Amino acid sequence: MRRRRGVLILAGLLAAGWLAWTAARPTVAAAALILDLTGQQKTLRAWLPIRAQAVTSRDFDVPARHGAIHVRLFEPAAPTGGTIAIFPGVHGGGVEEPRMNALSRQFAANGMRVLIAPLPELRVYTIKPRSTDDVEDVSVWLAAQRDLAPTGRIGLVGVSFAGGLTLVAAGRPSLRDKLDLVAALGTHGDLPRAMAYLCTGVLPNGTAQPVHDYGSVVILLAGLHHFAPPDQIEPLRHAIVTFLDASSNDVTNPAKSAALFAEAKRLGDALPEPAREVMGWVNRRDVKTLGPKLLPYLEELGGAAALSPERSPAAMVPVFLLHGSHDNVIPYTETPNLAAYLASQGNPRVTSLLTPLISHANVEGAAPPFGEVWRLTRFWAAMLSALSAP
Known part of the structure; x- marks a missing residue:
């Protein structure tokens, strides 16, 4: 009798321990992920009972209505989490972009299958409704691949402007019952509202916050027909894209960035007027001059419903919105507005x-x-807990 009681007590303790670990595991996994991403506290990370897994990657194309999307898949040796698709923001780096590769690899090292899908339009610094269709098509395809998404459900992560597009796609009927969650990092709820900040440095609440020049140059690229005659648009576009390529590399490859900035200035100096003046605003990072000139065109350039979650049917899955409190590209005020919507x-x-x-x-x-x-x-x-385990 005493032996049986001991067995029951031991079984109870094991069950309690299993339940405690089940409840605590997402928090431990989240802590491991944060420590891996920041590279901080390597000693503490070594004590966490979640070991970073070996990760393999491969590239391939995913079919989509506007043309195939080139993607990169990261797979852990022994998947223990769900499957996520990550859509990077406005950046020319594609699947080779170092920061997005590091983020995806760290997710995968913590047990998740990760597909990174740079959107073709965003890679050339334009934000158009096609990109929302691309998010939808890649997501539908991934959820249907049972070798990659065993449960038939996936999580979506959109970064920067791609976050808003991802939320719009998540509200479409084709993705109903196919999503565990949508997460958006530093994104917008209403694109013209965010663009207005990029042109003025003024938040919707009326307070001023320094703004990065990158965003206003992206807006300019979409509206060149308002600033230059037809025969000057392509040379001006080439100079602006060179500048944006330089900006995209300023953290990850400073030497390449400096060379591209020099080339953008050379190209600008060779342009005829008025394109030369316009490129001068770009090269001098003169948002005070450029921004007010863009304001009349924001609805034309960014007002399509497919570009703004707050102008589209709402996603009805768990949504996770993360925003830097001093973000100078998409203002932090977008996240509480979007959550309220x-x-x-x-x-x-x-x-x-x-x-x-x-x-x-x-x-x-x-x-x-x-x-x-x-x-x-x-x-x-909380986000990791929402993902379906394989």
Whole structure:
């Protein structure tokens, strides 16, 4: 009798331990992911009972209505989490972009299958409704691949402007019952509203916040027909794209960035007027001059419903919104506005966090306060818990 009681007690303790670990695992996994991403506290990371897995990657094309999308898949040796598709923002780097590769590889090392799908239009610095269709088509395709998504459900992660497009796609009927969650990092709810900040440096609440010049140049690229005659548009476009390529490389490849900035200036100096003056605003990063000239065209350039979650049917899956509290590309005010919109449309499963631990779509590496780390850990843990395990 005593032996039987001991067995029952041991079984009870094991069951309690299993339940405790099941409840704690997403938080531990989130902590491991954050430590892996920042490279901080390597000693502490070694104590966490989740080991980074070996990861393999391969490239291929996914069929889509507007043309195939080139993607890269990261797979852990022994998948233990769900499957996610990551859509990068406005950047020319494609699947080779170092920061997006690092993020995807760290997700995969923590047990998830990760597909990164740079959108062709965003790679050439334009934001058009086609990109939302591309998000939809890649997501439908991935959810149908049972070798990659065993449950038939996936998570979507959109970065920067791609986050808003991903949320729009998630609200479409083709993805109903195919999504575990949508996460958006540093994204917009209403594109013209975010563009207005990029042109003025003024937040919707009326306060001023310094703005990065990158965004206003992307807007200019879409509206060149308002600033130059037809025969000057292509040479001006080439000079602007060279400048944006330089900006895209300024963190990951400073030498290449400097050479491209020099080339953008050379190209600008060779243009005839008025294109030369326009390119001068770009090369001097003169948002004060350029921004007000763009304001009359924001609805024309960014007002399509397919570009803004707040102008489209709301996604009704769990939504996770993460935003840097000092973001100078897409203002932090977009996230609470977007969360309020989704709630007003009947989605009660919206989790949002404003944090100083990220800038625009980048995890900061400096040693942060514990309280902020804990808030970010809880955010990631909730997100990881929403993913269907294989």
